[in-house]
Amino acid sequence: MTQKITRWENALHKLWKRNRVHVSSDVSAAYRELVAIYSNPNIIGYPTGSEAGYWVVPKSWEVEYATVCDPNGRKLVDYDECRLGLATYSPSFEGIISLAKLAEHNTCSKKYPERRIFSFRNQYRHWDRVWGVSIPWQIFKNLEEGDYKVSIKTHFDDGILEMVECKHQGELDDTFLLVGHFDHPDMCLDGLVGCLAGHEVIERLKDKKTKYSYAMLSTIEIVGSVFYAQFEAKKRGVRQAMFMACSGANAPLCYQKTSRSNSAIDQIMIHVSKHVNEPVSIANFREGPIGNDEIAFDTHAQGIPCASIMRGPYDERHTDADTPSVVNSLNFEGMVNMVLRGINILEKNAILSPQFEVLPCLAHPELELYVDELPDEYGLPNEDTVFRQILGRLDETLEGVVVEPVRLSSLMTVLCCLREGEKTTLEIAEDLDMPFELVDVYTDMWVEKKLIKKTWKNMFDN
Incomplete structure (x- = not known):
């Protein structure tokens, strides 16, 4: 039975x-497919x-053909077979050159001798373009020495630097932006895979009512x-943002903080990072495995x-080994779910205020909020425990995360000693x-019994 795509x-x-370069007819067509x-x-x-x-928007780069042949006529580069065989934004060139001259224009790697290497320099210096190719080192x-025929036909036209934003509108125009480079x-x-992860996050918010607005760029x-x-x-209305990178790579997760280190998204994602079923490293701004577009937003201006949230480092980066076959769907979903959990905190984090005047008897039949510290010593005593009620309310994205009943005993104590407006749900969870x-589910149960009040916290107002 074939697996559903x-x-x-x-x-x-x-x-x-x-041909997803800075400006081209093909990248525009790809956006329209997206x-x-x-x-x-x-x-x-x-x-x-x-x-x-x-920064200046360059002309559109269009490729008609690009080949390199050895003295015997064997093709060493064919753009139609692999786009990484041609350096992006290469100008046209037609000629017979020596092996030494070909070496000056070739990008290859002794570390990855069998691979073609992505050459992107021309796109960031489009006023000083040099033709280039990638023939694997092996x-x-x-x-051998001899005459090598290079045939590159490209042209540059006026075009449009495009981008796609998909938005989920909430009650507020204040927007949390996800970003990826296409x-x-x-x-x-x-x-590409980071972009698709971001679009999946926004798509999965569809038909949900939210306080904030969310977008993927x-x-x-x-x-x-x-x-x-x-x-x-x-x-x-963008208030804070997060870059998503390499979501399906076979590599560890890393959360890279904003330049301020304690922004709302930092507080949230560092918390989430502690409670997923795989290790997540935390890096300071621009000190993670890969630098990305966070620096375009997080400036004084x-x-x-x-x-940024990313997976890395990974072996296939900037080579022709980066194909669909190396994309790990479980790792992709792991990052998507992690971001959705962060959004859940943005939507539900609340200031807690006690509404009781005497220590509540949590085991009373009208409350039924008492959780045994160690139910049944090593397990759960029956099917109708408060702990099972709590687990039944948890979102499926928490699957695999360890939830310990003993910690709920400490939570009961904290809620009984709560002072007016002293703590938020997230702060208690962190403590x-x-x-x-x-914490959110259990405090909701207290709200239902009118023991506490929850007032939504706008974390972007900090």
């Missing part, structure tokens, strides 16, 4: 081979020559984010705290080293 896997297979898959899309564009500081090292042709983990690495941060973010969801 998920929405994001379908998108991955449609998009990964596209918006046909996900809800509430908006295509934003800036024409060639547009400026944001010293092939190149065995080449470019990098013939690659999956670096860029698929854009061009650094350049697109600079234009969005400069011209779009404030008017679209824009003032938008921007964190007791418990998953936020567990």
Whole structure:
């Protein structure tokens, strides 16, 4: 029986081979395929020559063909077979050159001798373009002296630097933005898979009522984010942001903090990181395994705290080994669920206020809120325990997270000693080293019995 292809896997297979460079007809076509898959899309564009500081939108790069043949006519590079064989934004070149001259224009790696290497330099220096190719080292090292035929036909036209934003509108215009870079042709983990993870997060909020608004931006690495941060973010209500990278890589999770280290998203995601069923490292701003577009938002000029969540380092980065076959769907879903849990905290974190005048008898039949510290010594005594009621209310994204009954005993004590407006749900969860969801569910049960009141906390107002 064949396994059903998920929405994001379908998108991955449609998009990964596209010529997703800074500006091209193919990246524009890829964006339009993306918006046909996900809800509430908006295509934003800036024409060639547009400026944001010293960043300038380049011309569109179109490739007709690119080949390199050895003296015997054997093809060493064929753009139609692998886009990484040609350096992005290469100008046209036609000629017969020596092996030494070919070496000057070839990018390869002795560490990964069998792979073609992604060459992106021209895109960030489009005013000083140099043609280039990638012939794997294991092939190149065995080449003999002779005449090598290079045939590269490209052209540059006025175009539009595009990006796609999908938005879930909440009660407030205040928006938490997810970001990913959509470019990098013939690659999956670096860029595209992070974008798809972000779009899955927003899509899974569909039909849910939320207080905040949420958006996912698929854009061009650094350049697109600079234009969005400069011209779009404030008017679209963006308050904080998080970059999503390499979600399906076979590599450890890392959360990289905003430049302020204690923004709302930092408090939330560091908490979530402690309560997932795999290790998550915490890094300071720009000190994680991979630097990304967070720096376009988290500057003094824009003032938008921007964190990153990523998997890395991973072996396939910037090579032709980065194909759909190396994308781990469980790791992809793990990151998506982690972000959804963070959003859940944004939506539900509340200031707690006691409503009782005498120590409540939590075991009373009208309350039934008492949790045994160690039920049945090593297990649960029966099917109708309070602990089982709590577990029954927890979201399925908590699957695999250890929940200890003994900690609920400490939570009962904290709630009994609560002072007016002293703590939020998240702060108590942190103090007791418990998953936020567990504290949230149990305090909801106290609210139902009119023992406490919960007032939603707008964490972006801190």
